[in-house]
Amino acid sequence: MTTLLKTTRHPKTLHLDRLTSLVDRELERALPKSSLSPQVVHEAMRYCVLSGGKRFRPLLCLGACEAVGGSARQALSVACALELIHTYSLVHDDLPAMDNADERRGQPTCHRKFGEGNAVLVGDALLTLAFEWLGHNGIPNALAIIQTLGRSCGTVGLIGGQILDLQAISQPRMSTERTLTDIAERKTAALIIASVVTGALAGRATVAQLRQLKRYAQHVGLAFQLIDDLHDRDGLAQAMGIEAARTHAQRLITRALATLAPMGPRTQTLRQLTTWLQTTA
Numbered sequence: 001m002t003t004l005l006k007t008t009r010h011p012k013t014l015h016l017d018r019l020t021s022l023v024d025r026e027l028e029r030a031l032p033k034s035s036l037s038p039q040v041v042h043e044a045m046r047y048c049v050l051s052g053g054k055r056f057r058p059l060l061c062l063g064a065c066e067a068v069g070g071s072a073r074q075a076l077s078v079a080c081a082l083e084l085i086h087t088y089s090l091v092h093d094d095l096p097a098m099d100n101a102d103e104r105r106g107q108p109t110c111h112r113k114f115g116e117g118n119a120v121l122v123g124d125a126l127l128t129l130a131f132e133w134l135g136h137n138g139i140p141n142a143l144a145i146i147q148t149l150g151r152s153c154g155t156v157g158l159i160g161g162q163i164l165d166l167q168a169i170s171q172p173r174m175s176t177e178r179t180l181t182d183i184a185e186r187k188t189a190a191l192i193i194a195s196v197v198t199g200a201l202a203g204r205a206t207v208a209q210l211r212q213l214k215r216y217a218q219h220v221g222l223a224f225q226l227i228d229d230l231h232d233r234d235g236l237a238q239a240m241g242i243e244a245a246r247t248h249a250q251r252l253i254t255r256a257l258a259t260l261a262p263m264g265p266r267t268q269t270l271r272q273l274t275t276w277l278q279t280t281a
Helices: 014-030 039-049 056-067 072-093 110-114 116-134 142-153 158-170 177-202 207-232 235-240 242-280
Strands: none
Touching: 014 056, 014 072, 014 242, 039 072, 039 110, 039 116, 056 072, 056 177, 056 207, 056 242, 072 116, 072 142, 072 158, 072 177, 110 116, 116 142, 142 158, 142 177, 158 177, 177 207, 177 235, 207 235, 207 242, 235 242
């Protein structure tokens, strides 16, 4: 599906490395052990989640929590739940009925390694486990976080975007710039926006802070998909034209960084992630 964007790590800074390690350790600890029955589903869950990835969405979540004055650990369970949801979406996106992909992150996709039926259940299990984690005691604003993520994953978000994507594939005449933007905003941007908003909620953000960070995330979410399409030379990049898509992505990133500026130095993590995204365009 993608080349550079989904395989290029974020910039090596001590703080981002520390946050990434924090997420990786928590995922390793909290995922069911492969030896637990039924072994195939637990082995496959660990295979899909722990096989690499940038942890972009969890890092956005932790960065948003820091940006409003919280500590990263306040949002750690939310960040891990986001990675489970993202991984579930990839497992299902790769299925024969969807993209029919053979590889993900340089290794066989879940359905190629474990079978199609198991892959469907692995995606279901990851999504279910994500919401179990969100029910942990001690997460501030837990109900609002669950509602935000539920909406971003549903028919107005991720699932709705996937349905529109399937329609666009089967009916190429529907692949207009407007339709592809709608797909991008649902399928990609919605979960990125939710990553930032839920992190801010976990950090007990004010209404004004939530409003500011949501604007930031809207810019980043669409820019992420534009850059993804630029590397694949398809989707919005094809519909808009390569140079127009690149210019629009850079414009969105500039707006995102400008939105963070009034919030001061606590937005360091978000600024570093946004700058990394800018360098991949």
